[in-house]
Amino acid sequence: MRLLILDRDGVINEDSDAYIKSPDEWQPIPGSLEAIARLAQAGYHVVIATNQSGIARGLFNVDMLNRIHNRMIDEVHHKGGEIDAIFFCPHGPGDRCLCRKPLPGLFHDIAKRLKTNLNGTYAVGDSLRDIEAARGGSALPILVRTGKGLRAIAKGIGLQSVPIYDDLAAFTAALLGPGIANPP
DSSP states (O other): OOEEEEOSBTTTBOOOTTOOOSGGGOOBOTTHHHHHHHHHHTTOEEEEEEEOTTTTTTSOOHHHHHHHHHHHHHHHHHTTOOOOEEEEEOOOTTSOOSSSTTSSHHHHHHHHHHTOOOTTOEEEESSHHHHHHHHHTTOEEEEESTTTHHHHHHHTOSOTTOOEESSHHHHHHHHHOSSSOOOO
């Protein structure tokens, strides 16, 4: 299986320190939806792994999160792409769960549910916690400069041997080449 794992906020859509609390607040990063479409057309199964502590903080509930995700899925479909699954952690930083990134629980869950090994699977994120979770889950971390990516780069730690791209579209172009789509 050709699998690719993406963080949501800061990779696919614009991030907000105030959280994305409704479908109206969800705004795609330019080129990200087209990148997901290219990946799907090239035979990749695209899976999302995202922390959503806004649920634990009482900022929105699971129903609202599903509405946000339905908007994202619809917009990706409109561009000709597919998101195969969304895995999320609803817990807050103090909840001591195993699924909240930087812990690799979401990655272990993805591997278990999809019955696959994540060795060689790219995981694109915009923060050090995404990089740490990918490493802990045996995936290959990729950092993008969008979202909190520039903050992670400015800290200058934990990014040894991690490829860095301007955004998801740039990573996708490097992976697939500059053409419209590559066959699977």
